[in-house]
Amino acid sequence: MLHLLCVPSGSDLSDTFYQKALQHKFEETMLVASSEALVGKARMQGIRAVTFDALANAVTEQCSAQLRDSLVVRKISRKAQELILQDIIDRLLQEGRLPYFGRLAGKKGFIRSAASLMEQVGSCGATAEEIETAFAHWDGRSPAYRQKDREVAEIYREYLAYLIQNNIYDMSGLYRVAAEELAALRKAGGTVTWKALYFTGFYRFDALQLAIIRLLSQSCDVWVALPYEPGRPELYGAAEDTYGDLMQYAAQERLPAVPAAERTASLRHIVRNLRSPDKQPVPADPGIEIWQLADEHEEMRAVLREIRQQLRGKTVKPSEIAVVVRRMEEYSGMRDLCDEYGVPVQAEDSAALAASPVFRFVAAILETVSLHGREKTESWIAFLTQPLQKIVLGLKTETVIQLAEEHYYTDYRSFLSDVLEKTGCEALDRFRQEIDAIPAKAGIQEYCDITGRLLSLTKLPEKAGRLYREGQITLTGFKNTVCACRETQSLLQKLPQDYRFCRSGKQTADCAGFAEALQEAAGRMSLSLRPENREGIAFLPAVDLEYANFKQVYVLGLRENEFPFYKDENWIYNDSERDDLAALGIPLPSSADGYGEDIHFFMNACAAARERLVLTYFADEEHNASPYIGEILSLFTDLEVKVKKAETAVGDSLSREELELALARSGQTDALEQMEPGLAESAGSDRKRLQKSAGWNGNPDDTMLLQRISRQIGDRFSASKLETYRSCPFKFLVTYVWKQKEAEAAGEDMDAGQRGSLLHRVLEKFIGKHLGEKLRESQHAELQKELDEIFDTVCQEFADKGGLYPGDFWQHDKEQQRLLLHRWLRSEIAYSGQGEWRPVSTEKAFGRKDNGEVALDINGRRIYLNGKIDRIDRAGDAFFITDYKSGDTPKQKEFADTDLQLPLYLFAAATQNEGNVAGGGYYSLKDAERKASFMFPEAAGTVPWKTFSEAKDANGNTAAVTDMKELQATLQRVLGELLERMAQGDFSPTPAKDCERNCPAAAVCRFRVITRDREEEDPNG
């Protein structure tokens, strides 16, 4: 029998389930929980508790034991799943059965996307035939998309067949096996041995999980607690489908009398009324606060300041406080800041193996094998400065650092001989011989054996044990080292098994490829740590708050695009395709599911607070406050946002950094100078900028000066000139008005700009020789030879003009660039075979002498655009423009916002009478692929890669740009705003992450003068 308990927000039925479970014998019942934390909590009560995966395993074992002797199936890891798919896709490609995916299949990330799609399709419980039938009934598909569907179905069929043939299964396969075994058991008249099962902490189940629950409920009592209230559909979007499904065959039980959670009136009001259609605003009590801060840095500081003050006053214990964020990676500086303020944080019980010092030591060894020249030397420097070297080799890492700083080594052998001479470390000499003996190419098994042997040779557990006995490291440090060694060895034994089922397991790889595979596998393994501190505050992601309970909760990052955070689902099918597929009975997860999940996480964060909930955010021109802030405000009549400043007076400073800033702001230069020589001078200018002193804030207000600046700026604009103003007006002022050049990278290495110019020149020459041609696979060898020759010639030209220094390092770097071009050529041939687009021009300049004016009228002013379009392709009468990027490419959402180049070039191409410009995009040279390109809707689908047709409108909403006229209007609006700000003299420094790198204005803009010095001191930074 299936019993469904709908749990309203803020309630926790765990105790009810514990009581029920304890009425049965231990082995007759099980509690199935959504997280290890809830499993642990139940086990503390003496109840058998497992996750859903463990339940599926137990079901399979029980059923197969009754149905036959045994069912021999093995679960494969995600890595093995990807390797199997790689084999299948390679084979289908060779047989010419994947024309749609052909050009994409070799790209980095494709196999991962394919594996994730297979998992999503598998979780629907669909068979290969069902998928094919659904696709066959999908109306309105273009021929290209029909081909894509056919290929997805084919890959899925082959993949399932492979798993069945080899008696192996992936995660959805495990659920499928469990459901099939249960059905077979029931048919054979058997039954499971449990009397009652309790499911808790889940807000949704996928189709296969639902099938298992339904089948189990035919053999025993199954209780499911689902967060759901029928009157609040807006809050329970994530649970809606699961509720509907369960209600087809469940008995809805009345909620047992659960004592009301002890919350303040305002917090009770939030959990009862958020997204309720009947909500009525009430006066707020001090239990709820909303803070607005200037930026992320101040947001974290304001929260930690307050926590620190409370801990000092002993008004609350650290373990009664939670700091919650939507995604931990957005707040990576939080732990360091906690240390700065002396706020204890609960150490994590587990961490990725890849992040452990032991694994990093192993990875650093492998890194030294494949490289050459300066890169190899750098890898040896990184290896010899690993924190564990003091234990492993007894090496003085300070001496190594000193040597590396004093000399620019391009040959690792001379570096090592200097290290040996200075340190006299004999162990290093022996270890080096072992590393030199690692083969450049070997099988996965051989590499794992060698790496395992090297790790054993370090004798890390024994050495850590001795240091612990001598009192040099803590017991926790010793245990974590031993544990990491054991897990790394276990990974080295398991990895060859992942490859056992696929071709690459039998082939040789180079050491870099092996290191990458090992690193990836270690990233997926977690290491159980022995935390030093269980008494600190909890720092948690919002996804981990099911039934959490704290006296005080601070929720940070409540701003658009951060919380709520909407993840893009697998790109192979977009959201509208997913809607169609759901209607055809294949419910793949979509962004809409993400919205439902996100509000569930937010509600959990609110419900976790008993006495005080503080919601914080900062807003900037990119993102406003989260819509959740508005929703909370609407629940109260008098709740107001407190605009907080993290600025403190000298006497109130709670950390060294706060003290430095406070001294700087109050002009106490003597005290600053005593803390650190030179700090006072830096702080003086910082203070002036903070106070927005005229003459220091980048906003000239003298009319004559403004006119001169305006003349200097002129009416001619390139995309980079406009983009510089868009990103930082002060940098624009220094670059285009003061005419200062970007800081050049020092050293023998080629800087990114030079490298980009070199690659552009090579591609210009190569494509220039093949205008209008289709490149064929059969010509590959010949084309590559031609490309190599052009590359060598261009390198020589650059060297002759002093554009590069042909030293040892360049020799190595040159070969890396050659490889990059080879990868580009492979992609280019594949793209060429995919469609009718052929290059018709390269490096086409516009807006300069003799090549046609491109004018744009903006609010009565005419400006002239100039630039150079890397490449134009043509198909029929339509044109497509391409910009090559050797570094990162702008994102789709940046189009016509921070990315002005692409829309400007599209406009320029159209103005220069190139006919019908269908779209354009970026070609990433480092990834050897075309990124999602802008296409006008009419032309969408005419290029065989991902496209989009939208830009932000005046209200910041995303809207389709239907034709060139609309694109021109968008440009007039966006550029009009920039020109207006320039005219008014707005040249304020606008800091962004790492903006000071190569910025000619970094030394004068006074951007975080003090903090930058601090960051430079960080030896790990």
Ligand code: SF4
């Ligand atoms: S360092 Fe950053 S804030 Fe300063 S001028 Fe350069 S880009 Fe602007």
